[in-house]
Amino acid sequence: MMPKSAALRLSGASKSNKHGWQAILAALFVLLVLAASAYTFLYLKHDPTLTDLRGRLQGSSALHPFGTDHLGRDVLTRLLLGGGQTIGYSLLALGAALVIGIPLGLIAGYRRGWVDRLFMRIADGFLAFPDTIVAIVLSGLLGAGIGNLVLAIVLVKWVSYARLVRSTVLSESQKDYIRIARTNGLSDARIMTKHLLPHIAGHVLVLASLDIGKIILLISSLSYIGLGAQPPTPEWGAMLNDSRPYFQSRPELMVYPGLAIVSVVLIANMLGDYLRDRFDVKKEVQP
Template structure:
């Protein structure tokens, strides 16, 4: 009884923390777009490296641009593009996994060979190589992320479908003449939602780290884009004289990654998904 009570308190605490943080993020985003006073791309060398003030709450960077404005608008590039690449990976991977797991046979064998080829190397290494081959740019980076991430969702969905298709309710549906598409849509997809949502929420933090790290080394967003990893790279020469130029985007990255992990833990508890999903 006490253990159940502790689990409920822990789950409610996570939910409260997540919803409060999300409300804060939305409020900040609304303030950014409705009350923004500074142009994040406007260069003003007369105001370079200013300390925090009422006019510039987080100071200015080496080109005189308002750090707070660039940090807030960087959400669009870092988090927005992370969500976009994640959505595309899910849209590609889920149908492949459903078809491979439900049909089996030659289709499943071909898919498994493709998946094994993609999973032979770490995601980060493959993304770096693809980004280097395609050339610097956020579009090429997103394409590289989609290429390395869709396989994870396809394999997860495939394993779930293989487990579910062997159960009696699927067999009864086939005997009653229900079409394969209807079986997949009505009976299999509800079992996939929890697994996919948990993996996606946990994956978002990894993708944001990947976007930021590759932008930091010059393979992602290019100047003057206010992306958090690119902001870290711009602030690197001023590490000793103006440390906060690197601290602010670093804290933003860490905050969003922590939020995505908390949300993933909450969804895992809510849907009662096994921890193997994280692997």
């Protein structure tokens, strides 16, 4: 019978090897998308918002490899720039959620007592609303727009990070090394940054990479129903919506952004799975 920790480590190791190529592929793909977006932005051959009604709904050609949309705009340019928009705003929302969630979780888990109870009640309040509802309500109140959509996502997402960090800190701060750090006169802030922060990095990274796919989907789907990116901004969800009336005659106009969303979300999930296998395994060896 293998000890539990050894078995865990072994399975963790084999899994991470199995998923290694996926992670590399995923990272490459993300880089490729970002590079392509940057390239198109810097060396714009086509203005992504310039309408040309005489050249609308064209098939693929040397000038327009993916053809043009219902307003005569180059689809490839809009697709690549839209990738930058969608992924960029998703990362922005995620980053803001981390910036709010990590410190609050650290403080609640470390301080305990009434600070923690207050935090948990607030978190419960935020968790009571599904993200789509918050986004729709916020758009109704503040007006539709990508900024308000990002705000809505941040309002919903920070809670899960704060709770994750809190639970890790709750268990770690009971250990002897934190007691010793206290008897050695380390300030609370120093204990949190030096001793506790390294413990949550892996967990947060895993949750974030699993979340990014969901956020991309959320931004795209809410843009699709008109609550996110506003025309003429190129954004995948909005592009899907724009090409809906031409589905019969030019279905590929919906297929391109659809495929783009699916592949980026898939890649993000693969990356998340890889990181989960990589970090979930306890490195600590039992005595």
